Amino acid sequence: MNLDSTIDVGGLLTIDVAAELRKLSQAQFQGPWQIPAELLRRALRRGATSVRIDTGRGRVTVADNGRGFAPMVLQWVATLLDPSRSNEDRHAALTALEKHGELALLGAAGLNCRRLQVSTQGSNGQTTLTFERGRGPILRQLADSGPFATTITIVSPQLDRRQIGHWLRSVARFAHIPVLVDGTPVAHGLDDVIARGQLRPPFRGVVAVPRDGETARVWLLEHGVVTGHVTVPEAPAFEAAVELGSEATDLNPARLRDQVSQSVKELVDQAAALVVEIGPRVRELALADRTQIARFVLEAVHRGVRADQIATVPVFRVAHADGMHWESLQGLRTIAIPDPSGVRVLTSIFPGQRPDRFALGHTPALIADATERSRIAELLGVRFRPPARRETDGTALVLIRRAIDSGRRALTRALARLFHLRSGRVLDDAQLGPPELEFLEHLRTHLVGDSKAGLHGIRLCEGAGPARLSSGPLAELRLPRHNPTVLAAVRAVNADPAWVYPVALALLDGHELPPPRIRAMWLVAGRRPPRG
Numbered sequence: 001m002n003l004d005s006t007i008d009v010g011g012l013l014t015i016d017v018a019a020e021l022r023k024l025s026q027a028q029f030q031g032p033w034q035i036p037a038e039l040l041r042r043a044l045r046r047g048a049t050s051v052r053i054d055t056g057r058g059r060v061t062v063a064d065n066g067r068g069f070a071p072m073v074l075q076w077v078a079t080l081l082d083p084s085r086s087n088e089d090r091h092a093a094l095t096a097l098e099k100h101g102e103l104a105l106l107g108a109a110g111l112n113c114r115r116l117q118v119s120t121q122g123s124n125g126q127t128t129l130t131f132e133r134g135r136g137p138i139l140r141q142l143a144d145s146g147p148f149a150t151t152i153t154i155v156s157p158q159l160d161r162r163q164i165g166h167w168l169r170s171v172a173r174f175a176h177i178p179v180l181v182d183g184t185p186v187a188h189g190l191d192d193v194i195a196r197g198q199l200r201p202p203f204r205g206v207v208a209v210p211r212d213g214e215t216a217r218v219w220l221l222e223h224g225v226v227t228g229h230v231t232v233p234e235a236p237a238f239e240a241a242v243e244l245g246s247e248a249t250d251l252n253p254a255r256l257r258d259q260v261s262q263s264v265k266e267l268v269d270q271a272a273a274l275v276v277e278i279g280p281r282v283r284e285l286a287l288a289d290r291t292q293i294a295r296f297v298l299e300a301v302h303r304g305v306r307a308d309q310i311a312t313v314p315v316f317r318v319a320h321a322d323g324m325h326w327e328s329l330q331g332l333r334t335i336a337i338p339d340p341s342g343v344r345v346l347t348s349i350f351p352g353q354r355p356d357r358f359a360l361g362h363t364p365a366l367i368a369d370a371t372e373r374s375r376i377a378e379l380l381g382v383r384f385r386p387p388a389r390r391e392t393d394g395t396a397l398v399l400i401r402r403a404i405d406s407g408r409r410a411l412t413r414a415l416a417r418l419f420h421l422r423s424g425r426v427l428d429d430a431q432l433g434p435p436e437l438e439f440l441e442h443l444r445t446h447l448v449g450d451s452k453a454g455l456h457g458i459r460l461c462e463g464a465g466p467a468r469l470s471s472g473p474l475a476e477l478r479l480p481r482h483n484p485t486v487l488a489a490v491r492a493v494n495a496d497p498a499w500v501y502p503v504a505l506a507l508l509d510g511h512e513l514p515p516p517r518i519r520a521m522w523l524v525a526g527r528r529p530p531r532g
Contacts (some may be wrong), residue, residue: 007291009042015031015510017080017087017090017091017094019101020091020094021080021094021106021109021110022110022184022482024098024106024110025092027513028106029107031157031163031165032107032111032156032158032160033159033163033166033167034107034159034167035059035060035104035108035154036055036062036164036167036168037052037112037167037168037171037172037225038103038104039064039108039223040053040060040105040168040172040175040179040225041104041222041223041224041225042066042102042104043062043064043066043150044066044175044176044177044223044225045223045225045245045353046064046066046067046068047066047067047148048064048065048177048292049066050064050177050178051063051064051175051177051179051180052063052064052183052482053164053168053179053180053181053182053477054182054183055159055164055165055181056161057161058114058155058156058157058158059153059154059155059156059159060153060154060159060161060164061151061152061153062151062152062276063121063149063151064149064150065124065147065150065363066146066148066150066151068120068121068122068127068148068149068150069102069105069118069120069127069149069150070124070348071124071127071141073097073100073102073105074118074120074127074129074139075139076093076096076097076102077093077097077105077109077118077129077137078129078131078137078139079093079368080093080094080097080109080399080442081109081116081131082135082136082137084136084358084436085136085491086328087119087355090229092154093458105118108152108154111154111155111156111158111159112133112158113131113133113154113155113156113460114132114133114155114156114157115130115131115132115133115152115153115154115155116129116130116131116153116154116155117129117130117131117151117152118150118151118153118288119149119151119152120149120150120151121146121147121148121149121161122146122148122149122151123144123145124145125141125143125144125145126141126142126145126146127139127140127142128139128140128141130143133238137471142369147480149249154507155384162309165182166180168181168186169181169186169187171224171225171226171227172186172224172225172226173188173189173226174188174189174190174205174206174219174221174224174225174226174241175189175224175225177224177303181288183503187263188243189219189239190206190208190239190269192210192211193210193211193239194208194209194210194211194278194285194289194292194293195208195209195275195277195278195463196274197274197277199242199267199400200270200271202263202266203240203242203243203245203266203267203270204242204244204265205221205241205243205292206240206349206408207239207240207267207269207270207271207274207294207510208239208240208242208274209237209238209239209258209275209292209293210237210238210239210292211288211292211354212292213237214237214241214295215231215232215237216231216232216236216237216238216271217229217230217231217232217238217239217240218230218232218239218240218241218242218264218267218270219239219240219241219242220242220244221241221242221244221245222242222243222244223241223244223245224245224247226356227244228392230264231269232267233262234262234286235264235268235271235299235303235305235481236271236272236295236296236299236303236305237292237295237296237299238271238274238296240267240270240271242267245283264393267273268305269305272296272300272305272306272310273306273390273505275293275296275297275300275310275313276306276309276310276312276313277294278315278428279312279313279315280314281340282313282314282315282326282371283314283326285350290315291369292373293313293315294315294316294372295371295372297313297315297329298310298372298375298379299375301379302375302379303376304362304470305341305457307310310329311329311330311331312328312329313327313328313329314326314327315328315333316332316366316367316368316372317366317367317368318331318335318364318365318367319330319349319355319360319364319365319367319387320360320364321361321362324355325364325457327364327366329376329379329380332346332366332380333382334376335364335379336380336382337363339383339523340520340523340524341523341524343381343382343383344380344381344382344383345382345383345384345385346366346376346380346382346383346384346385347360347363347364347365347366347384347385347387348365348366348367348368348373348384348385349365349366349367349385349386349387350367350370351367351410352368352370353367353458355367357389358386358387358388358389359387359388359389360504363387365387366384376449393501404473419491424461424463424465424480425461425462426459426460426461426478427459427460427461427462427481430461432472435491436460436481436490437492439458439489439490439493439527440458440460442493442494442497442500443458443493443500443503443504445459446500446504446514446515446517446518446528447477447500447504447514452457455475455476456475457476458476458477458478459476459477459478459479459480460478460480460481460486461478461479461480461481462480462481462482463480463481463482463483464480464482464483464484465480465483466480466483466509467479467480467483467485467486477507477508479507485506485507486507489503489506489507497521498521498524499520499522500518500522501514501518501519501521501522502522504518
């Protein structure tokens with residue numbers, strides 16, 4: 001059987017061009033509001049230095065001074081929109097427009113426009129395409145040449161003014177030229193930053209340190225318009241807008257993300273290089289900006305990004321007796337002082353505290369918040385301690401404060417004694433359990449008979465009242481076994497004997513001071529928390 005005589009080849013070419021055009025538009029665009037942004041992208045790709053987009057109800061106009069459309073391109077659009085042309089001709093026009101990358105025009109043609117007008121002027125003269133629903137397209141050409149100018153007007157009920165404006169402000173904010181939307185410039189996405197610089201090859205674009213945020217983001221641009229973005233985990237906070245556009249790109253965000261993901265480390269390195277570059281000017285920044293740079297430095301050193309260079313950026317405020325200075329992470333390492341246990345200690349105050357309230361002397365004090373302290377401690381292996389407060393005995397404020405504190409402690413003791421007028425029955429050691437006996441053994445070893453503590457004995461008694469210290473040459477410390485502080489003291493000392501020192505401070509309640517040797521034992525133990 002002759003197949004050529006039974007198959008209608010012409011019938012196979014009877015294609016629903018309108019359905020194919022709608023399908024193509026839906027595959028390329030998230031919605032009709034994206035089409036003006038794609039016309040903007042085309043203008044930037046064609047060298048425009050001025051773009052103005054005006055919107056209205058169901059209407060948008062895009063005007064630019066880039067290289068316009070070739071007459072043949074508008075002829076293809078006219079053929080596509082002309083219902084009187086054959087399906088073969090219209091399909092060929094659709095294919096030609098797609099092949100030449102005129103996806104924005106295809107999207108406009110697929111909107112079922114009430115009106116579409118494209119006017120373009122250049123060295124080849126002026127060409128205007130006008131299409132209105134119910135009428136065939138009209139294509140006019142004039143020989144008059146002039147400067148590049150293109151104006152595209154689309155009228156369609158599918159265009160939503162609010163959606164168009166929102167989308168343009170989102171994707172046009174990294175354009176290298178001003179973009180006007182309804183007469184207002186689109187705010188540039190990398191203007192509100194601490195510092196910015198040009199990316200070095202193999203990248204094109206800009207890199208910046210943002211004023212806010214803790215996340216690193218890379219915006220992927222195709223001809224100046226955002227196509228997608230990549231979040232960079234485990235990196236200091238920065239932003240970069242990377243231009244990846246070329247005549248070969250096909251508006252595929254996934255492909256662009258794959259392309260930039262292979263070089264993320266290099267982008268992070270260039271962001272760190274920017275911070276190293278602005279390092280000498282950090283002291284001129286506002287406090288919030290300096291804090292953001294400090295977080296960047298700490299995170300970069302933690303991640304090993306240009307660690308040797310970043311560690312030399314003088315970004316940390318340090319208070320000296322003679323004023324404020326700036327130190328790098330390396331400098332902080334040198335001013336840390338080893339304590340009796342061998343652990344290096346940094347004197348430090350919080351940003352809200354006034355340095356003049358402390359007796360700094362020759363010891364500089366780092367000014368850092370809890371977040372910075374945590375990371376510095378991890379990186380340098382240091383601990384923090386506050387400097388001594390500057391309190392003069394003769395000042396009225398200090399005297400008042402001490403009187404209030406003393407009165408508060410006295411009132412607390414008086415109330416405790418009021419509710420527990422008599423101490424409980426004193427217990428013999430034979431009546432105590434093993435944990436209590438072990439606890440007493442530790443306290444008696446370090447406190448009883450010492451000339452500083454002045455204690456003749458330490459015993460447990462019944463009850464939950466306050467600890468009592470008898471007067472006289474044979475002073476005895478009596479500890480109610482059900483007192484919450486005593487119960488906590490038993491657990492702490494039995495878990496770690498070094499806790500004898502803070503326990504003694506709590507139980508003696510200012511009546512006596514524990515001997516220096518148990519304080520030294522506490523420092524050597526590193527102030528570690530009790531086990532259990």
